[in-house]
Amino acid sequence: MKEIQIIFSSETKVSDLDESEVCIDRAGFDFYDIADLKELTKQTTYLTDVIGVILDAEINLAKFNNKRGEPQTNINFTISDGKSKVKVTFWDGLAELFNESINEDFQWPLIIIIASGRVTEWHEVDVSNVGATTFYLNYDHYNVNHLRTMLKGPDFKEYPKSMVHFEPLQVLTIKQIKELGEDYIKKEVLCNVKVKNVMGHVSDILEQEDDNQFPKHLETIVDEHYRFQIQIQRGQNSKDPYIYVAKDMIKQYPSEVNSVDTDSN
Numbered sequence: 001m002k003e004i005q006i007i008f009s010s011e012t013k014v015s016d017l018d019e020s021e022v023c024i025d026r027a028g029f030d031f032y033d034i035a036d037l038k039e040l041t042k043q044t045t046y047l048t049d050v051i052g053v054i055l056d057a058e059i060n061l062a063k064f065n066n067k068r069g070e071p072q073t074n075i076n077f078t079i080s081d082g083k084s085k086v087k088v089t090f091w092d093g094l095a096e097l098f099n100e101s102i103n104e105d106f107q108w109p110l111i112i113i114i115a116s117g118r119v120t121e122w123h124e125v126d127v128s129n130v131g132a133t134t135f136y137l138n139y140d141h142y143n144v145n146h147l148r149t150m151l152k153g154p155d156f157k158e159y160p161k162s163m164v165h166f167e168p169l170q171v172l173t174i175k176q177i178k179e180l181g182e183d184y185i186k187k188e189v190l191c192n193v194k195v196k197n198v199m200g201h202v203s204d205i206l207e208q209e210d211d212n213q214f215p216k217h218l219e220t221i222v223d224e225h226y227r228f229q230i231q232i233q234r235g236q237n238s239k240d241p242y243i244y245v246a247k248d249m250i251k252q253y254p255s256e257v258n259s260v261d262t263d264s265n
Contacts, residue, residue, distance in 0.1 A: 027136070029115060031143065035084040041121040048117055050086070050127060051143055052079025053151055054110040061099040075099055079112060079127075081147065082156040087126045088114065094129045101137055109151065111144050112137055149229060149250050153190055169229070177230065177244065184232045188247060191228050195221045225252040 008014075029049040032040065040048055056077045066072045075095040078085050090098050102110065116132040119125065138144065150156050152169040171190045172180075180189075198218050229248040235241045 027115070027139070027141070029113060029141075029143070033084070034079070034081045034086045037086055037119050037125050037127070038121065040119040041125060047130065047132060048119055048127075049113065049115050050079070050117060051111065051113045051147060052081050052086070053147060053156075054078070054112055055080055055085065059099075059102060061095060079114075080156075082150055087124060088112075088117075089126055089128045090135075091129055094133060094135070098135060101135075106138050110137055111139075111147055113139050113141065113144065145248070146250055149227070149248050152229070153227070177232070180232055180242075185234055185242075186231065188229055188231045191230055192225070192252065193228060194225050195223065198222055226250065227252055 029051070031051055032048045034050060034052060037048070037050070040046065054077055059075060059077045061073055061075050063071065063073050072092060073095045074089055074091045075098055076087065076089050078087055080086075113136040114127060115134050115136070116130070117127040118130050118133070119127055153171055169188055169190045171192065174191060174193065177189060177191060198221060226249045228246050231245045231247050233243040233245055235243050
């Protein structure tokens with residue numbers, strides 16, 4: 001979002017590295033749970049990163065004169081991580097940039113990462129911006145994908161399900177999925193399972209130097225609990241009328257497994 005200047009001096013050392021030797025994320029974040037933001041209002045030393053789904057159906061840029069008679073702009077919206085929510089206020093240049101960005105052709109609902117935000121409290125906790133603050137909308141990041149999958153489940157409490165951009169997915173058991181009919185062709189559902197076995201043709205999964213070797217890293221999901229996002233597709237014969245395609249999967253941890261019904265697969 002912002003231009004960054006890196007200054008090299010006579011003391012700077014540069015070494016070439018092969019791409020296979022290093023893997024650098026495009027951006028790194030240290031997320032703070034929304035429910036815990038209040039404790040950051042008691043200090044002014046540290047900024048924080050937060051992630052959440054934007055709850056507002058309409059967001060408008062406000063223009064006004066402040067107490068000194070100077071023109072100013074801000075924009076307000078609310079974000080949620082499914083368990084808690086917090087108000088966000090962007091001011092001036094960042095507010096205008098955000099207002100322009102949300103009018104682009106993004107997938108809804110919007111998921112925002114706020115990097116280096118300032119947490120304050122006046123009547124309520126608020127995340128606002130300073131010079132170092134920036135934001136990312138629908139960023140290609142694991143936490144964004146995880147939150148979007150969570151959003152489609154019934155346990156995401158804060159999102160208003162009546163918004164036109166939202167289409168919740170049902171959480172079904174394996175038995176219930178197998179009983180679905182023609183009405184569910186190309187539709188998606190969620191299913192919580194414990195993976196019992198992984199099988200398939202290597203050529204259908206990954207290119208391997210040894211075509212007879214099954215990818216070992218796929219076996220790591222065996223005996224683990226996952227939530228799968230499954231699309232029902234039409235099969236090629238009457239014997240197998242439906243195909244079940246896993247579009248996404250998220251590992252479930254003990255606290256999540258205990259709170260939902262989980263099949264064994």
